Amino acid sequence: MLSVTDVVKTFNSGDRTIKPVNGVSFTLEQGTFAAILGKSGSGKSTLLSLLGALDKASSGDVVVDEVNISKLPDRKLTAYRRDDIGFVFQQYNLIPNLSALENVMLPMEFAGVRHGERSKRAAELLNQVELTEEMHGRKANRLSGGMQQRVAIARALANNPKLILADEPTGNLDDETGELIIALLRQLAHEKKTTILVVTHDHALASQTDRKFRLARGKLTED
Numbered sequence: 001m002l003s004v005t006d007v008v009k010t011f012n013s014g015d016r017t018i019k020p021v022n023g024v025s026f027t028l029e030q031g032t033f034a035a036i037l038g039k040s041g042s043g044k045s046t047l048l049s050l051l052g053a054l055d056k057a058s059s060g061d062v063v064v065d066e067v068n069i070s071k072l073p074d075r076k077l078t079a080y081r082r083d084d085i086g087f088v089f090q091q092y093n094l095i096p097n098l099s100a101l102e103n104v105m106l107p108m109e110f111a112g113v114r115h116g117e118r119s120k121r122a123a124e125l126l127n128q129v130e131l132t133e134e135m136h137g138r139k140a141n142r143l144s145g146g147m148q149q150r151v152a153i154a155r156a157l158a159n160n161p162k163l164i165l166a167d168e169p170t171g172n173l174d175d176e177t178g179e180l181i182i183a184l185l186r187q188l189a190h191e192k193k194t195t196i197l198v199v200t201h202d203h204a205l206a207s208q209t210d211r212k213f214r215l216a217r218g219k220l221t222e223d
Protein backbone atom coordinates (compact mmCIF):
# COMPACT_ATOMS: atom_id res chain seq x y z
CA MET A 1 0.00 0.00 0.00
CA LEU A 2 3.07 2.24 0.31
CA SER A 3 5.64 2.34 -2.46
CA VAL A 4 8.62 4.68 -2.30
CA THR A 5 10.93 4.87 -5.32
CA ASP A 6 14.26 6.72 -5.60
CA VAL A 7 13.22 9.53 -3.27
CA VAL A 8 15.74 12.32 -2.82
CA LYS A 9 15.49 15.40 -0.58
CA THR A 10 18.06 18.14 -0.95
CA PHE A 11 18.47 21.10 1.42
CA ASN A 12 20.64 24.11 0.57
CA SER A 13 22.05 25.85 3.61
CA GLY A 14 24.40 28.68 2.67
CA ASP A 15 26.89 27.32 0.18
CA ARG A 16 26.36 23.74 1.38
CA THR A 17 23.99 21.17 -0.09
CA ILE A 18 22.90 18.22 2.02
CA LYS A 19 20.88 15.20 0.99
CA PRO A 20 19.52 13.54 4.16
CA VAL A 21 17.40 11.35 1.88
CA ASN A 22 19.38 10.28 -1.16
CA GLY A 23 17.73 7.61 -3.28
CA VAL A 24 15.43 5.79 -0.85
CA SER A 25 13.22 2.97 -2.13
CA PHE A 26 11.02 0.52 -0.22
CA THR A 27 7.48 -0.86 -0.15
CA LEU A 28 5.14 -1.78 2.71
CA GLU A 29 2.14 -4.10 2.57
CA GLN A 30 -1.10 -3.04 4.23
CA GLY A 31 -1.18 -3.85 7.95
CA THR A 32 2.60 -3.85 8.39
CA PHE A 33 4.14 -2.44 11.56
CA ALA A 34 7.57 -1.09 10.50
CA ALA A 35 10.35 0.95 12.08
CA ILE A 36 13.07 3.17 10.68
CA LEU A 37 16.13 3.47 12.91
CA GLY A 38 19.00 5.89 12.45
CA LYS A 39 21.32 8.23 14.27
CA SER A 40 20.27 11.73 15.15
CA GLY A 41 20.41 13.86 12.01
CA SER A 42 20.29 10.85 9.67
CA GLY A 43 17.15 12.15 7.96
CA LYS A 44 14.40 10.06 9.61
CA SER A 45 12.07 12.99 10.27
CA THR A 46 12.77 14.37 6.80
CA LEU A 47 11.74 11.06 5.22
CA LEU A 48 8.59 10.90 7.36
CA SER A 49 7.58 14.43 6.28
CA LEU A 50 7.92 13.41 2.64
CA LEU A 51 5.68 10.38 3.18
CA GLY A 52 3.10 12.48 5.03
CA ALA A 53 3.21 15.24 2.38
CA LEU A 54 4.34 17.78 4.98
CA ASP A 55 7.22 18.50 2.59
CA LYS A 56 7.91 17.76 -1.06
CA ALA A 57 10.62 15.41 -2.32
CA SER A 58 13.23 16.93 -4.63
CA SER A 59 12.76 13.89 -6.87
CA GLY A 60 11.30 10.38 -6.78
CA ASP A 61 7.84 8.95 -6.21
CA VAL A 62 5.76 8.23 -3.11
CA VAL A 63 2.69 6.14 -3.95
CA VAL A 64 0.09 5.55 -1.24
CA ASP A 65 -2.73 3.20 -2.16
CA GLU A 66 -2.10 3.74 -5.87
CA VAL A 67 -2.05 7.55 -5.63
CA ASN A 68 1.27 9.20 -6.47
CA ILE A 69 1.38 11.96 -3.87
CA SER A 70 4.57 13.42 -5.37
CA LYS A 71 2.44 14.52 -8.32
CA LEU A 72 -0.65 15.83 -6.47
CA PRO A 73 -1.54 19.55 -6.57
CA ASP A 74 -1.46 21.37 -3.20
CA ARG A 75 -5.25 21.43 -2.67
CA LYS A 76 -5.36 17.63 -2.99
CA LEU A 77 -2.40 17.27 -0.63
CA THR A 78 -4.37 18.98 2.13
CA ALA A 79 -7.13 16.38 1.77
CA TYR A 80 -4.53 13.61 1.64
CA ARG A 81 -2.96 14.75 4.93
CA ARG A 82 -6.37 15.07 6.56
CA ASP A 83 -8.04 11.89 5.33
CA ASP A 84 -5.37 9.36 4.49
CA ILE A 85 -2.62 9.90 7.04
CA GLY A 86 -2.55 9.85 10.83
CA PHE A 87 0.35 11.58 12.54
CA VAL A 88 1.72 10.73 15.99
CA PHE A 89 4.51 12.83 17.50
CA GLN A 90 6.94 12.52 20.39
CA GLN A 91 5.41 15.60 22.09
CA TYR A 92 1.81 14.33 21.56
CA ASN A 93 0.79 17.77 20.15
CA LEU A 94 -2.69 17.74 21.70
CA ILE A 95 -4.65 20.96 22.24
CA PRO A 96 -4.02 21.38 26.00
CA ASN A 97 -7.32 23.07 26.90
CA LEU A 98 -9.53 20.65 25.04
CA SER A 99 -10.68 17.37 26.57
CA ALA A 100 -9.39 14.01 25.35
CA LEU A 101 -12.71 13.51 23.54
CA GLU A 102 -12.61 16.96 21.89
CA ASN A 103 -9.03 16.39 20.70
CA VAL A 104 -10.10 13.21 18.93
CA MET A 105 -13.21 14.91 17.48
CA LEU A 106 -11.21 17.75 15.92
CA PRO A 107 -9.91 16.04 12.75
CA MET A 108 -13.43 14.72 12.11
CA GLU A 109 -14.77 18.28 12.35
CA PHE A 110 -12.27 19.38 9.68
CA ALA A 111 -13.44 16.46 7.55
CA GLY A 112 -17.10 17.54 7.90
CA VAL A 113 -18.43 14.72 10.10
CA ARG A 114 -21.66 15.61 12.00
CA HIS A 115 -21.35 16.42 15.72
CA GLY A 116 -23.30 13.42 17.04
CA GLU A 117 -21.28 11.03 14.96
CA ARG A 118 -18.01 12.74 15.91
CA SER A 119 -18.51 12.32 19.64
CA LYS A 120 -19.72 8.72 19.28
CA ARG A 121 -16.74 7.73 17.13
CA ALA A 122 -14.25 9.64 19.33
CA ALA A 123 -15.50 7.74 22.41
CA GLU A 124 -15.16 4.43 20.54
CA LEU A 125 -11.60 5.27 19.51
CA LEU A 126 -10.65 6.27 23.06
CA ASN A 127 -12.04 2.96 24.29
CA GLN A 128 -10.01 1.18 21.62
CA VAL A 129 -6.78 2.76 22.85
CA GLU A 130 -7.86 1.78 26.38
CA LEU A 131 -8.35 5.24 27.82
CA THR A 132 -10.90 4.71 30.59
CA GLU A 133 -14.22 6.58 30.23
CA GLU A 134 -13.66 8.78 33.25
CA MET A 135 -10.67 10.27 31.38
CA HIS A 136 -12.59 11.13 28.18
CA GLY A 137 -13.75 14.49 29.53
CA ARG A 138 -10.46 15.41 31.16
CA LYS A 139 -8.41 18.23 29.64
CA ALA A 140 -5.35 17.00 27.73
CA ASN A 141 -2.95 18.97 29.94
CA ARG A 142 -4.22 17.06 32.97
CA LEU A 143 -3.45 13.62 31.53
CA SER A 144 -0.21 11.67 32.04
CA GLY A 145 2.23 11.33 29.13
CA GLY A 146 1.13 7.77 28.37
CA MET A 147 -2.52 8.80 28.38
CA GLN A 148 -1.78 11.78 26.13
CA GLN A 149 -0.06 9.49 23.65
CA ARG A 150 -3.12 7.20 23.67
CA VAL A 151 -5.31 10.22 22.88
CA ALA A 152 -2.88 11.21 20.10
CA ILE A 153 -3.12 7.70 18.62
CA ALA A 154 -6.94 7.80 18.81
CA ARG A 155 -6.81 11.21 17.09
CA ALA A 156 -4.53 9.78 14.38
CA LEU A 157 -7.16 7.07 13.76
CA ALA A 158 -10.07 9.53 13.63
CA ASN A 159 -10.52 9.69 9.87
CA ASN A 160 -9.68 6.03 9.37
CA PRO A 161 -6.32 6.64 7.67
CA LYS A 162 -4.51 4.16 5.47
CA LEU A 163 -1.18 4.98 7.00
CA ILE A 164 -0.01 6.14 10.43
CA LEU A 165 3.35 7.92 10.63
CA ALA A 166 4.83 8.16 14.09
CA ASP A 167 7.94 10.20 14.97
CA GLU A 168 9.55 8.86 18.19
CA PRO A 169 6.17 7.93 19.74
CA THR A 170 7.82 6.54 22.89
CA GLY A 171 10.52 9.22 23.13
CA ASN A 172 8.98 10.99 26.13
CA LEU A 173 7.69 7.93 27.98
CA ASP A 174 9.23 5.67 30.61
CA ASP A 175 10.06 2.11 29.49
CA GLU A 176 6.92 0.49 30.85
CA THR A 177 4.52 3.06 29.38
CA GLY A 178 6.49 3.00 26.12
CA GLU A 179 6.02 -0.76 25.90
CA LEU A 180 2.25 -0.42 26.31
CA ILE A 181 2.18 2.14 23.48
CA ILE A 182 4.27 -0.17 21.26
CA ALA A 183 1.90 -3.07 21.98
CA LEU A 184 -1.05 -0.83 21.08
CA LEU A 185 0.49 0.26 17.74
CA ARG A 186 1.32 -3.33 16.90
CA GLN A 187 -2.22 -4.44 17.69
CA LEU A 188 -3.71 -1.65 15.53
CA ALA A 189 -1.53 -2.66 12.59
CA HIS A 190 -2.38 -6.34 12.86
CA GLU A 191 -6.06 -6.16 13.84
CA LYS A 192 -7.24 -3.04 12.01
CA LYS A 193 -4.81 -3.50 9.10
CA THR A 194 -3.58 0.08 9.45
CA THR A 195 -0.06 0.37 8.07
CA ILE A 196 2.14 1.93 10.75
CA LEU A 197 5.61 3.36 10.19
CA VAL A 198 7.56 4.67 13.18
CA VAL A 199 10.91 6.41 13.26
CA THR A 200 12.74 5.79 16.48
CA HIS A 201 15.94 5.47 18.47
CA ASP A 202 14.17 2.96 20.67
CA HIS A 203 15.53 -0.56 20.06
CA ALA A 204 12.81 -2.09 22.27
CA LEU A 205 10.22 -0.57 19.94
CA ALA A 206 12.05 -1.66 16.78
CA SER A 207 12.36 -5.24 18.04
CA GLN A 208 8.54 -5.48 18.15
CA THR A 209 7.97 -4.48 14.53
CA ASP A 210 7.43 -6.73 11.50
CA ARG A 211 10.10 -4.93 9.51
CA LYS A 212 13.08 -2.85 10.53
CA PHE A 213 14.98 -0.40 8.33
CA ARG A 214 18.03 1.75 8.92
CA LEU A 215 18.71 5.16 7.45
CA ALA A 216 22.36 6.20 7.16
CA ARG A 217 24.08 8.62 4.79
CA GLY A 218 20.79 9.14 2.95
CA LYS A 219 20.31 5.44 2.15
CA LEU A 220 17.80 3.01 3.61
CA THR A 221 18.66 -0.64 4.24
CA GLU A 222 16.52 -3.38 5.76
CA ASP A 223 17.86 -5.41 8.69
Ligand SMILES: Nc1ncnc2c1ncn2[C@@H]1O[C@H](COP(=O)(O)OP(=O)(O)OP(=O)(O)O)[C@@H](O)[C@H]1O
Nearest residue numbers: 011012013020038039040041042043044045046047
Ligand atom coordinates in the same frame (compact mmCIF):
# COMPACT_ATOMS: atom_id res chain seq x y z
N1 LIG B 1 14.29 22.55 6.54
C1 LIG B 1 15.60 22.20 6.57
N2 LIG B 1 16.54 23.00 6.03
C2 LIG B 1 17.85 22.63 6.03
N3 LIG B 1 18.30 21.49 6.59
C3 LIG B 1 17.41 20.66 7.14
C4 LIG B 1 16.01 20.96 7.17
N4 LIG B 1 15.36 19.95 7.80
C5 LIG B 1 16.32 19.06 8.17
N5 LIG B 1 17.53 19.48 7.77
C6 LIG B 1 18.82 18.76 7.96
O1 LIG B 1 18.66 17.45 7.44
C7 LIG B 1 19.36 16.50 8.24
C8 LIG B 1 18.41 15.42 8.72
O2 LIG B 1 17.52 15.95 9.71
P1 LIG B 1 16.31 15.09 10.35
O3 LIG B 1 15.62 15.97 11.32
O4 LIG B 1 15.51 14.51 9.25
O5 LIG B 1 17.13 13.93 11.10
P2 LIG B 1 16.58 12.85 12.15
O6 LIG B 1 17.21 11.56 11.76
O7 LIG B 1 15.10 12.88 12.20
O8 LIG B 1 17.21 13.39 13.48
P3 LIG B 1 16.68 13.26 15.02
O9 LIG B 1 16.72 11.79 15.34
O10 LIG B 1 17.67 14.05 15.78
O11 LIG B 1 15.29 13.84 15.04
C9 LIG B 1 20.01 17.30 9.38
O12 LIG B 1 21.33 17.57 9.02
C10 LIG B 1 19.18 18.57 9.42
O13 LIG B 1 19.94 19.64 9.91
